[in-house]
Amino acid sequence: MAAIELDGIGKVYADGTRAVADLNIEIMDGEFLVLVGPSGCGKTTALRMVAGLEEVSEGELRIDGRIVNRVPARDRDVAMVFQSYALYPHLTVFENIAFGLTLRKMPRADIDTRVREVAAVLELEAHLQRKPRNLSGGQRQRVAMGRAIVREPRAFLMDEPLSNLDAKLRVQMRAQIARIQRDLGVTTVYVTHDQTEAMTLGDRVAVMRGGVLQQIGPPQELYDRPVNLSVAGFIGSPGMNMFTAHLGIDDTGAASLSFGGQALTVPASVLHARPALRAYSGAPVAVGVRPEDMEDAGIVGAEAGATLTSVADLVEAMGSDVMVHFPIDADPVLTAERRELAADTGGEVGRSGGTVLIGRFSPRTRVFEGQPVTVRVDTARLHFFDPDSGSAIWG
16 A cells, blocks of 8 residues: 655656646545546546656655655556556466566465455456457456456556446446455556546546646535536536626625526525625626536426526436426636637637526426426525636635
């Protein structure tokens, strides 16, 4: 087991491209930390620096207090599990799992014992004499994990290990990885672009964007209190709905949001929890509402100041939920993604135009495409962000 510290870690390639900037994370002994973010955000580069597969350009990387910036990968006593499995096709499952122990010249009897113990944990006993080509994707991934586990390293480093599996296998393997890590208690750093994986696996989740750490904390904290628009939009499936509204606070302290002829009342509890919101009175704010905080008012009832009216644009029946897409006459929020897209295409970034929201409705809903819909909004769970900086508005 090991504690891993990334102290001001940065990575700059020879051509001047910066992949990671001033990354500061303390990973506790036995912790399961997930690095998550969109493609190109620097998460895999950060993991490879911990593994010793990429040089550290800036800062200090410490394992159990020892600076390992210049320590070769083979001497760090960490095990990497790759997206591609990296199995030897000519070796059996037993030989693949035992490969690292064989290189260490461990006695054969000890190798046999260790491999069979790990195979039992991973439910691979019946496949030990098979070659990788005769295994399913999930079985190959378990062999790759077995090769890492059998070494008894101080830390596991996993780079998108489930991305090549189908949806059902991903769920099964996710549960298995969580169980194995819990049973072994080995420090684990796990990289994924899938926020569902991140939220279900991690003791803590670190969200990255553009090589910069945006927020780190327990999964529920990232969901309930995202620090900016990037985190708010990334965490959640579907992601948080965002639109621009005008905030008004009258002489009695009552607050409301207005946009396109509609209005929502802001509860006093929200103003109490977010005192800095008062400074935005009379100005536009970026408003966030999660799909699960909206429901068909025809089922749960309508409440003054807590409903939106629209026409259902798209209805997706998911079985346990119904996703209802509906437009509102509110300007979109200028997220970092929209700004980057405009920069890449040479277009202009503007706030004009309507916004389509997605509500996660009960399967009891009888909303149909092209029909009017009244949506109940849980206004106590609205999120607010500065429309220019994208930072969350709190105290």
